[in-house]
Amino acid sequence: MTTSQLADRLAVRPASVTAMLQKLAAAEPPLVEYHKSRGARLTEAGQRAALAVVRCHRLLELFLHEKLGYAWDEVHDEADRLEHVVGPAMVERLAAALGHPARDPHGHAIPDADLTPIGPAATLLSALPAGCTAVIDQARDDDPALLRQMAALGLLPGITLTVLAEAPATRVTLGARGATPLELPADLVARVAAEPPEFSTLTNRPSKTMPASPFGPSFF
Amino acid sequence: MTTSQLADRLAVRPASVTAMLQKLAAAEPPLVEYHKSRGARLTEAGQRAALAVVRCHRLLELFLHEKLGYAWDEVHDEADRLEHVVGPAMVERLAAALGHPARDPHGHAIPDADLTPIGPAATLLSALPAGCTAVIDQARDDDPALLRQMAALGLLPGITLTVLAEAPATRVTLGARGATPLELPADLVARVAAEPPEFSTLTNRPSKTMPASPFGPSFF
DNA sequence: TGGCTAATTTAGGCATGGCTAAATCCAGGC
């Protein structure tokens, strides 16, 4: 990643990114491989550190949803604060209490305890060709409004849909066939991913109305 | 409290305490009433802020013990880190999930949602007169070794004991009468509190062997 | 091969919360 890509994602100034990259590259062991003015990449150790935080974050999200009754659009922010403070012992306790789950409420894959890297993302709804049938896999979890909108439309991970048209707007049908067609907002289809039914770990499995449940592969 | 008392409790230099007291006194609203070179005291707002953190801390301790299977000597440190990051919504969710409990695993009172101040401490074992019968109420939770020692001796909140002798060492009998007498270490009796049976909210209620369970009044 | 612009890094600051060392305060003791 380049300095400015990171600055954008982190909502921080490029100068701050440079400083942090230098620090992480100088750490023992180095967490990033930093080529000045060239960008940076996670080292093996850095990737493990990152996966540990992601594992913690997603377990927390699922815990808040499953055990404390949070709606799926409310869990991300709380998890974002807790993830940096929860100790390794508690992470494993949470995993055990949740039955070593594979997915968080938004369908994101939860890295396992040995921090094996996660596979690539599924396909965005906006990239599905017309006529295609796919299973909703996961959605960005950093936009509560998006998640509420999805829940209202019945667009939950595990749900199967068929694309009727891609342009000018994405029109889909939910449930295997012929139900009422839906027109999906452009910002929604750009942030929800789906997979071919035969790839999906878990086909069709709605949950409580507002909240969602565990499912499919990763993307962010 | 004086500056140096605070410095001792917080394991911080007196100069740092002075700086923080000045800051808290200047806050809007002021959290402490600070008389320079004279010491400081919590304001109404400061007390509420403190009780909110204590409530969160104790709910977390109970949650870790009850729901995640932590032993009672392991919960304090984890709660100490989480307490500053858990949001108000999660505190109330925790309280609800735990059934709005009155005590944490060490017997400390959990402030209720409206942050009503907590009553004074029970009596230390070291202060009980010989012949006295009392119910274990609570113990300091910041010393895992003490808590493990208590569990090993069967000294859990809710347990009734009778003091046989105060000097040279504290000798007690557990259970209403005549079981095998125990000699209690001086550092233990200085950090465990008990109450007259008729004052105790909950008489006799041991729990899992190592871990403990919710009980009696407060002290720190 | 320059030169120009956009990306990046450096330089210099700010706020937080801590520390040490040097004043300063104050309460007793004489």
Add this chain to the structure above:
DNA sequence: GCCTGGATTTAGCCATGCCTAAATTAGCCA
């Protein structure tokens, strides 16, 4: 009513992580 030693505050620093503004680099096009 002073004197003095312990308590307290002030002064001056440090590390973190972030910021702005000023260099510096790098890549692309003439």
